[in-house]
Amino acid sequence: MSSSIIDTLDLEDMESQDIQIARDDMSSVQKKVFPAGTLLFKRGDIRHCAFLLDLGAVEIFGNDEGGTDKFLCAIGEGEIFGEMALIDNSPRTASAVTTKECEIFIIPRESFHKKIIGLDPMISLLISLLIERYRITRIHMPESVKQDNIGDFIRKLGRHEHLPDEVIRLRNTEQQRHTALQEMKLEQDLRQGLADKEFIPYLQPILDLKTSRVAGFEALIRWQSADKGMVFPDDFIPVAERTGLVQQLDMLMLEKVCAMMPDVLKKLPALSKDDSRQDFFISVNMSGINFETLDVVNQVRGLLMKYEIDPRHIKLEITESALIGDADQAEKVLQGLKILGVSVALDDFGTGYSSLGYLHKFTIDDLKIDRSFVMQLHDGSRTIDIVRAIIGLAKNFKLNVVAEGIEQEKDIAALLSLDCDYGQGYLYSKPMPVDAALEYLEKSFQV
Ligand code: C2E
Ligand code: CA
Ligand code: CA
Numbered sequence: 001m002s003s004s005i006i007d008t009l010d011l012e013d014m015e016s017q018d019i020q021i022a023r024d025d026m027s028s029v030q031k032k033v034f035p036a037g038t039l040l041f042k043r044g045d046i047r048h049c050a051f052l053l054d055l056g057a058v059e060i061f062g063n064d065e066g067g068t069d070k071f072l073c074a075i076g077e078g079e080i081f082g083e084m085a086l087i088d089n090s091p092r093t094a095s096a097v098t099t100k101e102c103e104i105f106i107i108p109r110e111s112f113h114k115k116i117i118g119l120d121p122m123i124s125l126l127i128s129l130l131i132e133r134y135r136i137t138r139i140h141m142p143e144s145v146k147q148d149n150i151g152d153f154i155r156k157l158g159r160h161e162h163l164p165d166e167v168i169r170l171r172n173t174e175q176q177r178h179t180a181l182q183e184m185k186l187e188q189d190l191r192q193g194l195a196d197k198e199f200i201p202y203l204q205p206i207l208d209l210k211t212s213r214v215a216g217f218e219a220l221i222r223w224q225s226a227d228k229g230m231v232f233p234d235d236f237i238p239v240a241e242r243t244g245l246v247q248q249l250d251m252l253m254l255e256k257v258c259a260m261m262p263d264v265l266k267k268l269p270a271l272s273k274d275d276s277r278q279d280f281f282i283s284v285n286m287s288g289i290n291f292e293t294l295d296v297v298n299q300v301r302g303l304l305m306k307y308e309i310d311p312r313h314i315k316l317e318i319t320e321s322a323l324i325g326d327a328d329q330a331e332k333v334l335q336g337l338k339i340l341g342v343s344v345a346l347d348d349f350g351t352g353y354s355s356l357g358y359l360h361k362f363t364i365d366d367l368k369i370d371r372s373f374v375m376q377l378h379d380g381s382r383t384i385d386i387v388r389a390i391i392g393l394a395k396n397f398k399l400n401v402v403a404e405g406i407e408q409e410k411d412i413a414a415l416l417s418l419d420c421d422y423g424q425g426y427l428y429s430k431p432m433p434v435d436a437a438l439e440y441l442e443k444s445f446q447v
Contacts, residue, residue: 009061009069011095016042018092021049026108033103040082040096040104043069047085047092049108053077056102062094069095086112087131120242125180186239189225194248198224201256203282203437205444206402206424209416214444216281216315217264218424219257220431221249237287246287251299254284257314258307260434265313267441283315283345288322292329297336304340311341315366318344320352323362334363345402349390356393367394371405371425377414388418395419 017034018041026048034040040051043063051058053075060081061069072094075081082096086109116124193199201219208215223231240246261282268280290296304311316337323330323346337344345366346359350373359367369390376383387403394401403415406425415423429440 007071009071009095009097011039011042011069014039014042016040016045016095018042018045018048021106021108026110027114028111029105029107031103031105033101034098036098036100036102038098038102040098041092042095043092045092046089047082047109049106050080050083050085050112051096052080052105052107054103054105056098056100056104058096058098058102058104060094060096074099080107085109087134121180121183125177183239183242186236187243187245189228190236190240190243190245193223193225194245194252196226198226199249199252200224201253201434202431203434204424204431205429205437205440206283206422207428207444209403209412209420209423212444214441215279215422216283217437217441218283218285218317218431219253220285221253222431241287241289244289247290250284250286250290251303254300254314255303255307257282257284258303258309261307261309261313264438264441267438269445279312281313281315281343283317285317285347286322288319288325291318291322291333292326294333294336296333297340300337300342301340304342312343314342316342316344317347317368319347320349323358324352327358327361331362338363348404350386356390359393359397359399364399366400366402366422368402368404368424369420374403374405374411374415374425375407377411378408384414384418387415387420391418391420 016039031054034056036056040058041047055077057077058075058081060072060075062072063069075096082092084090084092086107116127118124119127200222202222203217203219205214206216206218207213221233221237223233223236225231237246237249240249264282265280286296300314300316303309304314334344343365344363345368346362346364347368348370349367350370367390369387373383373387373390377387391401400422401420402422402424403411403420404424406412406415406423406427408427411425411427412423432440
């Protein structure tokens with residue numbers, strides 16, 4: 001610990017920055033520059049934020065019995081100080097002064113709590129419990145705890161008024177415990193379900209809107225759980241994504257699709273060389289995690305070879321979130337898939353980041369317009385113009401357009417007038433077991 005240029009600090013005439021920082025936007029971490037000699041916070045200030053010293057030097061002064069502020073320690077670059085602010089609302093017990101010009105990250109309590117709540121539920125629970133325990137052992141100091149009867153002490157703990165919602169939720173560890181336990185249990189069940197081969201694909205037809213014939217299927221995962229019955233993907237894919245199990249599920253679906261492909265192709269009428277049905281496909285959903293490394297390309301190649309599948313019959317559906325993290329890496333994966341010969345559809349288009357501007361940057365083949373647009377086609381809103389613009393742009397980039405969520409006859413006419421190629425939705429069929437899908441396919445070519 002280095003010693004200070006001054007031993008004691010006269011706080012009388014100095015105004016601390018803590019109050020001013022509190023009035024600023026407290027929902028996100030921000031960086032600020034402070035000149036030398038700034039009193040960052042003063043003993044007695046209500047704590048609002050912690051600090052991370054990026055550049056410069058800061059000294060901390062604490063109060064002695066006589067009421068003067070004495071040098072306690074020097075803070076070096078890269079160190080966090082004033083971090084008790086992240087725990088509770090009680091007044092600061094020390095003062096902090098910059099001794100050089102400083103660049104400092106300000107970490108407001110709200111943003112800290114938001115980050116914790118956004119974590120994996122298990123980690124969030126652990127951190128919340130640690131903070132809560134710390135609060136219980138620290139607040140009011142042991143002497144006062146000794147004087148209090150336990151009821152008073154607990155009431156005092158509950159006296160953190162005017163807390164933002166995040167903080168209240170964070171303190172509600174009961175709810176968090178429940179969520180974390182459920183998630184852990186679901187993770188165990190998912191592993192068991194994988195071992196017991198309880199996951200199967202259902203198939204939903206995707207039709208050529210002009211001919212009303214099946215152009216392909218989308219494989220949608222279903223969990224036929226021995227104890228839960230049929231479980232839909234929205235109830236387990238998010239946990240599978242957080243735990244990394246989704247990669248196994250996605251590859252399992254792809255493997256099942258490859259394995260069934262010869263039987264499915266047999267249901268198509270004999271194909272001439274230039275028949276567009278050569279392009280018959282089954283698409284498989286791929287979570288974004290698969291796009292973080294090139295492994296997925298090798299895995300897909302392995303399955304295509306194992307089942308001797310013509311890659312043109314395989315399509316992978318990804319969402320925009322797979323592209324936004326590390327865009328260069330995602331594009332490498334897309335290029336690798338293109339070389340293999342499988343095609344890629346951008347799923348749920350319009351719901352995420354939806355920048356039409358970046359479409360040309362990625363090697364994709366199809367665009368799937370999210371069903372929320374199709375459902376608003378007839379409500380007199382601007383949706384129809386938006387869909388027209390999306391289709392126009394997609395065509396410019398030579399992408400096929402698939403409309404999701406077709407539920408009414410009139411959707412088809414509207415989409416055809418907008419030059420949309422393909423459609424999928426309950427009007428044609430809900431996702432169905434493979435046998436039923438094969439029958440549907442055969443019938444589609446009989447009329
Ligand atoms: P998605 O990829 O957007 O799949 C379309 C979802 O919309 C399916 O729900 C389908 O049953 C439903 N759908 C289709 N047509 C209509 C319609 O006309 N109206 C309405 N209201 N809904 C329609 P599902 O099967 O429950 O799947 C939900 C989501 O779970 C999928 O959304 C996809 O994001 C994810 N998912 C499904 N299977 C897999 C998988 O194997 N791997 C991964 N990573 N995700 C999957
Ligand atoms: Ca999909
Ligand atoms: Ca979709």
